[in-house]
Amino acid sequence: MGKLLTDLQVAAFERDGFVFPVDVLDADEVADITARMARVEDSAPTAFEDMGRNNAHLAYDFFDELVHHPKVLDAVEDLIGPDILAMSSVIFAKGPQSPGYVSWHQDGRYMGLSDDTPVTAWIALTESTIENGCMRMAPGTHKGDFLPHEDTFAEDNVLTRGQNIVGIDESTAQYITLKPGQMSLHHWKVAHASGPNRTDARRIGFAIQSYIKPSVWQLEGRGFVQLARGADNHGNSEILPRVGDLSTADAFALRDRINDMWSEQLYDGAEKRRAF
Ligand SMILES: O=C(O)CCC(=O)C(=O)O
Secondary structure: OOOOOOHHHHHHHHHHOEEEEEEOOOHHHHHHHHHHHHHHHHHOOOOOOHHHHEOHHHOOHHHHHHHOOHHHHHHHHHHHOOOEEEOOEEEEEEOOOEOOEEEEEOHHHHOOEOOOOOEEEEEEOOOEOOOOOOEEEOOOOOOOOOOOEEOOOOOOEOOOOOOEEOOOOHHHOEEEOEOOOEEEEEEOOOOEEEOOEOOOOOEEEEEEEEEEOOOOOEOOOOEEEEEEEOOOOOOOEEEOOOHHHOOHHHHHHHHHHHHHHHHHHHOOOOOOOOOO
């Protein structure tokens, strides 16, 4: 038994490349975070759209709290050890009856990191079901090299390049259904996808993409991270401040600067660029 995950859950992650469900937030915490998110959207309806989807934890305290949540970090520690850096975050919100989907991809394909240990945490702020477009993962695809991806830029595809892995064997894929407050953890190389939301309610997931060990470095330029737990004894990345340590203006400026750099990285070599 680790800090939060059982030995069986750790073994499942190693075997399949993902583990779920992991209970991390109670009902009050989910209600509090979704209410604070709604308050922002009431005054700025597009605050979490396009580029606003990315790295919101650098500018909003309630997303910062999720990235640094002790239970989330306990589970991540069980997989990568006690020293943990948080790289970036993405809000995956699918509106009621919306066509947005995610094609088969590996998170790490365009992240340019030095080794194979990064872990993505996906926290459900609403129910995540087959009907509303939960993730689907292909077990075992984290073993081996990155698979070839083709850029599609398909309109309803919510990935930056609409990148897609051709020829995934979907016969063994598993649906990652989650209740609000539960999370899944996945290896940066596991192939996964998700469908559109065919329900009348919004589906919201918050992904930390990814948690890394301090020994990991960015292969293309400097890496920018937050210290989430333990110590950084490697100095491979620049440590960013948390939102509470900055003025509001500085926090938003930091988020925008990091988003611009991420965009360069993620669209490197792409034929075109989208608004997110
Ligand atoms: O939320 C989704 O539908 C997809 C999320 C995803 O692909 C990811 O977190 O890596």
